[in-house]
Amino acid sequence: MTNVGVNGYGTIGKRVADAVAAQPDMTLVGVAKTRPNFEAETAARKGYPLYAAVADRADRFAEEGLELAGAVDDLVAEADVVVDCTPSGIGAENAALYEERDTPAIYQGGEDADVADVSFNARANYTEAVGADSARVVSCNTTGLSRILAPLDEAYGVEKARVTLVRRGGDPGQTGRGPIDDILPDPVTIPSHHGPDVNTIFPDLDIDTLGMKVPATLMHTHSVNVTLESSPNADEVRDLFADETRLFQIPAGADIDGSGKLKEFAHDAGRPRGDLWENCIWEESITVEGHDLYLFQAIHQESDVVPENVDAIRALTGAADAAESRTTTEDAMGVGIDYGR
Amino acid sequence: MTNVGVNGYGTIGKRVADAVAAQPDMTLVGVAKTRPNFEAETAARKGYPLYAAVADRADRFAEEGLELAGAVDDLVAEADVVVDCTPSGIGAENAALYEERDTPAIYQGGEDADVADVSFNARANYTEAVGADSARVVSCNTTGLSRILAPLDEAYGVEKARVTLVRRGGDPGQTGRGPIDDILPDPVTIPSHHGPDVNTIFPDLDIDTLGMKVPATLMHTHSVNVTLESSPNADEVRDLFADETRLFQIPAGADIDGSGKLKEFAHDAGRPRGDLWENCIWEESITVEGHDLYLFQAIHQESDVVPENVDAIRALTGAADAAESRTTTEDAMGVGIDYGR
Structure with missing residues (x-):
């Protein structure tokens, strides 16, 4: 099992967290969130361990009745791979945090290409990310x-x-x-x-x-x-x-x-x-x-990169080849539309 | 002077009427309208002779206090050229009316190409319309x-x-x-x-x-x-x-x-x-x-064809060559933007 942490729980992060939680070979060890808004509330309802993305805002979560499992550093320490789903530009700022702990990281397409070892698409260049320290899933x-x-x-x-x-x-x-x-x-x-x-x-x-x-x-x-x-x-x-x-x-x-x-x-x-x-x-x-x-x-700008993020996790860890990863991802999430069948 | 009638006084017709009225070598002999709405009211305020596009609706204009100069047949009889600015498909229905009176006609781009002898753009093929009985100004x-x-x-x-x-x-x-x-x-x-x-x-x-x-x-x-x-x-x-x-x-x-x-x-x-x-x-x-x-x-879908309609009038009558017509049209309407000059 691969322990996965998701840093950033907005439009992409919440979807990636759900997709990771659905995979047979992955454990979602937690999600990090900056603010205790409705999305944090939903994460708590789903039982996802919640981490404060900004350490000194922990009090605010308590005020909203949300229990924290720790700060984002703790989440990075727990994880075999972190998927960074923070807003454009913040991913690059977070890179040092992941490198410090030697935790492989996946970034989103809003970052510049040089944030990661390789830009990634599961259909086109999966093998290039195998064994890399970091990958950037290109934009929707x-x-x-x-x-x-x-x-x-x-x-x-x-x-x-x-x-x-x-x-x-x-x-x-x-x-x-x-x-x-x-x-x-x-x-x-x-x-x-x-x-x-x-x-x-x-x-x-x-x-x-x-x-x-x-x-x-x-x-x-x-x-x-x-x-x-x-x-x-x-x-x-x-x-x-x-x-x-x-x-x-x-x-x-x-x-x-x-x-x-x-x-x-x-x-x-x-x-x-x-x-x-x-x-x-x-x-x-x-x-x-x-x-x-x-x-x-x-x-669909909010979701088409989600299966690609899941595949990127397997590419970095070398847990599966491209075809096997894509099939596992799709079966677990329900990707694929056979209209009329 | 060329006597021009405009049949149809909606989005395109009212603009063509104003553009014709502004030309030094044309007289707007009237506009035909189906309904006595706000546009008919504006035509009356401008002093454009108003004709009923549908003969048996004349009473409705009277009810709105709008005086009619006659029915559309009278307008066609008055005109040397008619510009048909009726909605798509109606122009083709009107063709018999213009042909009956041997009045050269200009149609809009919503009609099929075969409504007229030639499809027309003042920059690209002005000369093809010279002396034709009818022309269709292509869509915006x-x-x-x-x-x-x-x-x-x-x-x-x-x-x-x-x-x-x-x-x-x-x-x-x-x-x-x-x-x-x-x-x-x-x-x-x-x-x-x-x-x-x-x-x-x-x-x-x-x-x-x-x-x-x-x-x-x-x-x-x-x-x-x-x-x-x-x-x-x-x-x-x-x-x-x-x-x-x-x-x-x-x-x-x-x-x-x-x-x-x-x-x-x-x-x-x-x-x-x-x-x-x-x-x-x-x-x-x-x-x-x-x-x-x-x-x-x-x-601008409401207006870019207006100068082309004016040029089409001169092409059908042979009143000017392409360059002369375009310049006359532009000077009278104020077409052309010399930004910063």
Whole structure:
């Protein structure tokens, strides 16, 4: 069993904690949280040992009636691997803490690539993280792109990728963010950071990305163009994607027109928090014109990196190979949608 | 002087009527309206002769205190050219009315291409409409694309264009439309109608387009990729565009991050209704990677086709050549933004 600590219990951390707790080969030794808010309350209800991420705030937890198992240093000492799920930039500040105790650490995609030995995607480069001291799970969007680029490159060769990422302005809980009633080039310069981030996983890939931000909260949506080195037809691409458990192809007959219905489908299916860990690709959108493949995919920013974090734990410890880890993760979490079956 | 009638006095019709009334070589002989709503009231206040688009509804105008000059047939009889600004599909139904009276007619981009002798963009194919009986001014998005593709093709040659159109869900006044908080592939199949519509102007151009719909009302935004036959640098493209009066390059220092500030700028500048007749291209976004040009542009769906409608009138009557017409239209309307000058 691998003892796992989760530092940071917000949008990603709480999901990673649940996913770790569900794995047959892992024990969640605790979660660290800065503030005793509703999420801390839920962690306590679930019986997750709670640690104060900032030592001198322990009193505040007591005031809210929340019992602490210790401070974050204690959690790091308990853990074989720490998954850092703190906000962008804080992970880098925490690196010294993990290194001091020689505890392998996993960081999130909001950190710069140099925070860790390797940037990680379970489908594309699992083996590069085996035995490393640290790995950075790339962001939700980069994860979503890596999952389609890996099989496309293996099957057909990728000459060039061009992607427009239409990004949700904020998560449903981020009530202070915008825009309202606007479409913002974001960034206005090209490329957006996503292309270079994909290159941390596929160093030789030719990719240009453009980012925009719109008044939506549920999911990102990608308009993807991949110029291939050969010319499969659309059905061949659909068959290729059907073998990928982390790609969900939305059937035409499902009447799912956007992220609202995707989330409703996930809730109806009993998914925890309505999470969609899979890329959601509109089957009808998969089109090949000559060497140019096009498709639309929606990416659930709050959850698609969660199975990747679980796999990263096994890669660092060398506990399983890529295929075995992915299957174990998916079986334990319930990842994969076999629509109509 | 050319006598011009405008049939349909909604979003486009009222703007075309104002633009025609401002031209030195045209007389607005009247506007036809189906219902005596606030727009009819405004037409009356401006002194535009008002015609009933549906003959048996004349009483309703009287009830609202609005005096009619006649029915739409009378307007067609008065006019040398009719600009049909009725909703999509109604223009085709009206075609018989114009043909019966041998009155040259201009249709909007919501109609099928076969409604008219020629599809029209003032920058790209003015001469094709000279002496024709009818022309169809292509839609706001196709107009926006034609205005950049024409100079790019002339200067560098276009190998292929790939465009993602992030469309506003509805105009500010269309209170019944959505989405709210969603990003919808629209249509989910590829290509969207925009690519084939661009081919009505540039028959040989290789173009693939993808459409999406988001919770915004102010303007459309295009993520544009054009693979060129040569490799200019970004400044050369900026210089090329600087010669085009209907392209506004938003300077980096302007602090205009989206359509909200673009509209605010237009209002501050005293533009009627805050209209932006020009493509609004973020100067910073113009990027060339090898042969691939990228840029973001915002398109004001309510107004960018208005100068094109005015030019189409002169093309049908043969009253001026393309350059002369465009200059006359722009001088009379105030089209063109020389930022910082």
